[in-house]
């Protein structure tokens with residue numbers, strides 16, 4: 001029988017790539033559910049092609065628009081309840097979380113409790129509520145398979161040897177500002193900031209790559225997924241973007257995962273794990289690459305990396321506050337209300353104002369409350 005898949009966030013960069021992978025592996029996978037926020041046009045086109053049993057959009061007013069455009073047997077649902085309904089269905093085996101931001105936290109928890117296999121692209125929920133998610137996954141015997149390329153690389157490197165893992169080298173290309181002076185950042189156009197040299201991604205993660213908050217979020221994501229202290233996760237700038245991360249084992253041996261930078265690879269691996277499937281992207285041509293280089297990141301030019309590490313050290317709800325404040329500042333930057341250089345300054349202020357009263361493991365409500373507070377405070381600072 002084919003594995004039955006739900007893709008939450010099917011209209012985004014990861015979602016569209018996931019559908020490309022599924023199209024190549026039709027004999028293995030069947031699409032049961034798709035979802036979008038508001039892009040009803042693309043979602044309806046996907047629904048006509050893949051004929052899912054159910055689709056979800058954020059708001060019910062979009063239903064009139066989409067009803068006539070989708071197969072008559074496809075059910076339409078809305079909002080968080082709609083996503084919860086999808087991940088609770090008995091005919092869904094595997095859920096791909098390709099939504100951006102922490103709005104998918106509750107459906108992610110529901111999917112874990114319903115014991116679904118999870119392919120996780122979304123990083124914000126893991127940053128905000130990593131301990132809760134990992135504990136529930138363990139209690140329910142659920143495997144969370146990462147799609148984020150670095151985490152997929154680490155996951156592949158430690159296969160069968162996780163108990164010997166002693167250090168992680170998290171690589172990053174350095175983003176579009178790697179070789180640009182800090183005093184020029186605010187003079188660059190939004191289009192420049194959004195154009196990543198190696199990956200084509202959604203807007204939020206592209207801005208995060210430019211500030212290097214993306215790497216900071218990934219340190220926290222790796223900390224939870226691989227149960228590793230933050231001080232044993234080293235970030236390395238690797239502009240060629242061929243080594244997607246490396247792990248060091250207790251005997252000092254290092255394993256690296258190398259591949260062309262194309263998200264269809266980690267997506268395919270997450271879907272077919274523990275099997276591998278035929279190559280769908282090109283192979284690495286080492287004679288053309290010539291060199292693979294690594295260097296330390298410049299925390300002065302990219303303070304977000306330091307803020308993320310600080311949030312981990314502060315513990316409690318601090319990572320949730322960091323993440324929510326980042327989501328809000330990025331939104332305000334994209335809407336033209338703040339400068340690029342304001343992003344780390346505002347997040348730093350919010351973190352310093354946060355009364356981190358929960359020192360133990362926060363509960364879901366603590367996380368949601370901390371996020372709500374951080375968003376409100378960030379909005380105020382962005383509107384000044």
Ligand code: NDP
Nearest residue numbers: 009011012013014036037038039099103121122123201202
């Ligand atoms: P996109 O912005 O391209 O896509 C986001 C998707 O989520 C869209 O389908 C969007 O719908 C939907 N969505 C957004 N907000 C909501 C909401 N509040 N409720 C329901 N659905 C929502 O993002 P990406 O595909 O780039 O990234 C998705 C996630 O994967 C992020 O967490 C990112 O960090 C992570 N990731 C992405 C990588 C990449 O290469 N793109 C690499 C590694 C990780 P609509 O189209 O209607 O707006």
Ligand code: MG
Nearest residue numbers: 148149150218
């Ligand atoms: Mg990544």
